[in-house]
Amino acid sequence: MEISNQVSEGLKVLGSPSKIDDDLFRSYLEAAVISLSSAEKMSEIKINSTAEVDGKVAYASLLVVMVEAARHDVDSTSLASILEEKRFDPPRLDKVLKLYSVVKHKLQAQLSGIGSFPPHVVDATWKLDYVIKSDNLEYKSGPQYLVNLLTEVPGGGEKKIQFACTMEEMQDLVGKLREAAKLMEKVANV
Amino acid sequence: MIPRTICGNVDVQQNSSDMEEVDKIIIHSLRQVGCDIEDEIESLQQFTTELVVEATVRCLRVIQPGLTLPVSLPSSMSARFRIGAEIAQVCSDLGYGGDVGYQTFLYSSVTDIRKVLIFLIEKLPKESEKVVEVPSGKAALLQQSLSDLLRKQFNTPWIPNYCKNKGIRWFKDGSWSREGYLHCHQFYSCPLVVPPVTTKKLEITEKSKDYYKMHTPYITEQIKNSNELVPSLIQLNANSLTLEQLHSEKDSSVLMKPWLPSLEKTSKLMSSKDEPLEPYARSLVGLSGKKPIPRPRPPPKPKHLTEETPSPPKSTEEVPADKEKTHDEEEKDSEKSIENLKQKMEDMKISFEDLRNEVKTLKVKASQAMEELREEEKPCQEVEERLALWRRTQEILPRPGSDGLAGEGVERLKSMADGSARRLLSLASAWDEHRTALLSEYRHLREHDTNRTSEAQRQAELLRSLREKTREVMEEVREKEQIRKQLTTEREKVNKDVGRSAYTRRIMEIIGNIRKQNEDIDKVLKDTKEVQKEINQLTGRLDRSFTVADELIFRIQTEEAKSVASNLERITADLRQMRQESAALAARLERKS
Numbered sequence: 001m002e003i004s005n006q007v008s009e010g011l012k013v014l015g016s017p018s019k020i021d022d023d024l025f026r027s028y029l030e031a032a033v034i035s036l037s038s039a040e041k042m043s044e045i046k047i048n049s050t051a052e053v054d055g056k057v058a059y060a061s062l063l064v065v066m067v068e069a070a071r072h073d074v075d076s077t078s079l080a081s082i083l084e085e086k087r088f089d090p091p092r093l094d095k096v097l098k099l100y101s102v103v104k105h106k107l108q109a110q111l112s113g114i115g116s117f118p119p120h121v122v123d124a125t126w127k128l129d130y131v132i133k134s135d136n137l138e139y140k141s142g143p144q145y146l147v148n149l150l151t152e153v154p155g156g157g158e159k160k161i162q163f164a165c166t167m168e169e170m171q172d173l174v175g176k177l178r179e180a181a182k183l184m185e186k187v188a189n190v
Numbered sequence: 191m192i193p194r195t196i197c198g199n200v201d202v203q204q205n206s207s208d209m210e211e212v213d214k215i216i217i218h219s220l221r222q223v224g225c226d227i228e229d230e231i232e233s234l235q236q237f238t239t240e241l242v243v244e245a246t247v248r249c250l251r252v253i254q255p256g257l258t259l260p261v262s263l264p265s266s267m268s269a270r271f272r273i274g275a276e277i278a279q280v281c282s283d284l285g286y287g288g289d290v291g292y293q294t295f296l297y298s299s300v301t302d303i304r305k306v307l308i309f310l311i312e313k314l315p316k317e318s319e320k321v322v323e324v325p326s327g328k329a330a331l332l333q334q335s336l337s338d339l340l341r342k343q344f345n346t347p348w349i350p351n352y353c354k355n356k357g358i359r360w361f362k363d364g365s366w367s368r369e370g371y372l373h374c375h376q377f378y379s380c381p382l383v384v385p386p387v388t389t390k391k392l393e394i395t396e397k398s399k400d401y402y403k404m405h406t407p408y409i410t411e412q413i414k415n416s417n418e419l420v421p422s423l424i425q426l427n428a429n430s431l432t433l434e435q436l437h438s439e440k441d442s443s444v445l446m447k448p449w450l451p452s453l454e455k456t457s458k459l460m461s462s463k464d465e466p467l468e469p470y471a472r473s474l475v476g477l478s479g480k481k482p483i484p485r486p487r488p489p490p491k492p493k494h495l496t497e498e499t500p501s502p503p504k505s506t507e508e509v510p511a512d513k514e515k516t517h518d519e520e521e522k523d524s525e526k527s528i529e530n531l532k533q534k535m536e537d538m539k540i541s542f543e544d545l546r547n548e549v550k551t552l553k554v555k556a557s558q559a560m561e562e563l564r565e566e567e568k569p570c571q572e573v574e575e576r577l578a579l580w581r582r583t584q585e586i587l588p589r590p591g592s593d594g595l596a597g598e599g600v601e602r603l604k605s606m607a608d609g610s611a612r613r614l615l616s617l618a619s620a621w622d623e624h625r626t627a628l629l630s631e632y633r634h635l636r637e638h639d640t641n642r643t644s645e646a647q648r649q650a651e652l653l654r655s656l657r658e659k660t661r662e663v664m665e666e667v668r669e670k671e672q673i674r675k676q677l678t679t680e681r682e683k684v685n686k687d688v689g690r691s692a693y694t695r696r697i698m699e700i701i702g703n704i705r706k707q708n709e710d711i712d713k714v715l716k717d718t719k720e721v722q723k724e725i726n727q728l729t730g731r732l733d734r735s736f737t738v739a740d741e742l743i744f745r746i747q748t749e750e751a752k753s754v755a756s757n758l759e760r761i762t763a764d765l766r767q768m769r770q771e772s773a774a775l776a777a778r779l780e781r782k783s
Contacts, residue, residue, distance in 0.1 A: 004430035009387040035410045035419060045410055053385045053402045060384040060409045060426070067423040077668070084664060105364045110420055113357075113374040120371040122351040152357070154374035188340035190333055 001072040001082075003065065008086060010061025013054045015088035020058055025092060028059050029099055036066055037106040066100060070107035076100060119159060123150040145170045209233070212304065219311045223248045234300050234307075239263070242298050243277070249310040250280055270296060281306060284313060343367055379421035382409045 003011075013019050014028075031045045047059070069079050076097050083093050127146040149161040165173065213233040221227055225245050231237065237245070240263055247259045259277060263270050274292030281290050286309050294302050342365075349359065357370020385402035409426075413419050586603060 002427075002431060004427055005434055006384075006387070006430045007427060010384075013387060031408075031410065045408075047408055053399065053406075054387065056385055056402070056406060056408055057387050060382070063409065063419075064423050064427050067420055068427055071424065080668075081665075084661075105366060107420070109358050109366045109368065112368050113371075114377050114421060115374065116376055117371045117374050122357075122370055150351070152351075152370050152372040154371045155376075158372070184340060185344065188337050188344055190337045 001068050001074055003068060003082070006057075007061045007064050010057040011065060011083065011086040011088070014058035014062055015083065015086050015092055017089055017092070019054050024055055025095075028055075028062060029095060031059070032062055032066065032099060033102060036063065036103045062096070066103055067107060069100060070104050071111060073108070117154045119151040119153045121149050121151050124148065125150075143167050209304070212308070216304070216307050216311060219314070220245045220248070220307070223252055223314070234304055237298070237303065239296055239298060242303055243273070243295055245307065246277055246281070246295060246310060249307070249314060250277065250284075252315065253284065253310070253313050254280070281310070284310075339367070375417045377421045378415070378418050379425040380413060380418050382412050382422050382426050384409060384426070 014025070017025075020028075027047050031047055034041050034045055047055075065079075065082075074082075079100060080093060080097055083096060088096070125148045129144045129146060130142070131144050132141050144164055144166060146164050147162070149163075151159050151161055153159050210233055216234065217227055217231065223245075225241075225248050227241065227245075231241075243263050244261050247257075247261050250259065251257050257280070259273065259280070263273065271292050274294075274296045277295055278290040278292055286306065288302075288305055290302075290306065294306065342361075346359070346361075346367075351357075351370055354370055356373040358366050358368050360366050383406055385406055409422075410419065413422060
């Protein structure tokens with residue numbers, strides 16, 4: 001995990017009680033919890049906006065460190081050593097670590113959603129019809145599966161993929177899926 | 191009764207031959223595990239207590255690599271019991287179904303030990319598994335974590351999509367897995383403005399300070415869309431890192447500048463095609479992002495163009511206000527005038543160009559002339575200097591025409607030379623005095639300086655080592671703290687149980703009970719022995735009385751046999767008599783009828 005000097009400077013400010021008093025520090029922590037774990041409530045954050053210049057730097061550094069630590073999956077002891085190098089006040093250090101433990105998994109979940117992804121199958125419905133007659137030429141009468149795959153397109157809502165297939169095709173599909181599942185299990189049981 | 195016991199014996203014999211095979215297998219695999227078993231030992235019956243403990247502990251160590259049980263038994267009895275109990279605990283933790291306790295290992299019975307060892311040897315990791323466990327690199331760790339994750343996901347049931355929070359399934363332990371991609375978004379960031387850290391070295395103007403203080407919003411307020419927060423934070427760090435790397439050689443004062451990359455720097459850094467990185471322009475204008483990106487201003491036009499161009503449209507606009515008849519004429523006029531003006535303009539342009547060129551050439555000429563002037567002045571100066579010298583020498587030298595003054599002049603020159611020589615000497619001595627004093631002072635100061643610098647270096651080193659030491663000590667403290675926590679939790683666990691004295695008391699009680707029971711058993715044994723003796727006596731007596739009774743019965747039987755024979759004879763005689771009587775009676779009946 002790499003942190004720029006500017007963030008380091010901000011952390012030094014954040015960790016010294018002489019520069020940022022305890023009330024302000026607590027309000028920063030509260031704001032950080034809200035903004036990092038439930039981003040949609042960000043507008044509810046209220047910090048005294050005419051605070052000293054240092055406060056803004058410190059707050060920014062706190063957020064950056066949290067995000068970077070979660071991004072690199074840093075455990076709390078190494079985060080503690082990083083913060084100790086910035087001469088963090090011990091009770092504040094504990095509080096920041098607590099914040100990290102609260103926020104870490106949520107941040108990582110948030111990070112996992114950044115990027116471009118192919119449509120993702122989330123649900124499937126199917127129906128088995130028995131066709132006696134159809135306008136298709138040379139269609140043998142027999143069972144026919146109607147499958148609906150519900151996919152999620154990132155940022156684009158849900159999309160249905162619909163297809164029909166005969167028994168043999170269905171068996172083929174199921175066989176392929178089983179094969180894939182078996183491979184996955186093989187990886188899981190290494 | 192007898193046949194069954196025989197059968198049982200046969201079973202035992204067969205079993206024991208099977209068991210020898212089993213024992214051989216067990217001993218073989220124990221040797222593979224690393225037990226030092228001598229060649230003479232071929233069955234478990236020959237195992238000593240030490241060997242049993244060693245074998246089980248070695249097996250357990252292979253099964254659970256982190257185990258800290260000792261291989262050999264200590265001499266003290268309580269420690270032996272403790273180790274036995276620990277081994278039993280580990281065995282039952284591993285899933286051993288049967289009864290295990292310290293007695294299983296310390297006072298071993300062959301069958302129990304055999305069961306335990308068979309269980310343990312089955313639990314031993316096989317060769318193929320061993321190979322998998324050994325490699326420990328990044329790739330192996332990654333694969334391990336992958337398989338863990340997959341296994342976890344396999345073990346969870348499917349739930350419908352609407353039961354998840356934004357496509358993420360949360361587990362109770364705080365971990366999660368992403369199963370829906372509806373709420374995913376691309377890496378869109380917006381530039382954030384963060385004021386620089388105020389330090390003593392930093393010099394920012396009062397105005398910018400006021401701006402940072404009063405108007406810069408907190409970074410969470412600078413973001414328009416909540417999705418942009420995390421990407422923007424990542425980019426903030428990445429940007430400042432790259433800037434620092436770029437400027438690390440050139441100047442270290444970047445630190446003191448605001449966290450805002452200027453346009454040229456960023457354009458050097460990244461190509462303009464990168465969309466998320468592009469809107470630096472916005473950051474320069476408005477932080478809230480409400481203001482649009484400013485378009486570049488049109489380049490300032492040359493003066494004569496801006497002056498001339500507005501006039502033609504004016505004339506066309508003014509035309510409709512006049513009478514219609516004059517319209518055409520005026521149009522023509524205006525066209526003419528426009529053309530004239532255009533012509534003029536062209537002419538002026540050309541003349542302007544000419545004039546500019548002329549100015550250029552004249553400037554060049556002027557500079558050349560200046561240089562020439564300077565060069566010309568140089569010999570002039572030299573000549574002036576020489577002239578001054580000449581004048582002075584002329585003053586000293588006798589003037590032509592007055593010879594008497596020549597000697598005077600020489601005298602004056604001599605005296606002047608002497609005076610100057612004397613003055614030189616006195617000055618030299620004075621200089622020497624000053625010099626020695628200053629030199630000594632200088633040396634002294636230099637020594638002092640070197641001393642101080644060395645002192646400073648030493649202290650700096652000391653400081654560095656101290657800092658290193660504090661870090662080490664901090665780490666140590668952290669480790670110690672952890673150990674302490676662990677120990678306190680352990681102690682709390684232990685505290686719940688009854689103390690040691692209670693245990694010893696109970697053990698003493700048990701021992702007393704056992705002693706009493708032993709005495710009882712002895713008594714019972716004595717009783718049974720006596721009873722046995724009595725039984726023996728009684729059986730002897732029984733034998734003797736049996737023979738007596740036998741003889742008696744025999745005698746009685748012979749006597750009885752004789753009496754029976756005579757009785758029989760009598761009865762048969764009676765029978766014959768009765769038959770004769772009945773025959774007589776039957777004959778009488780026949781005759782009557």
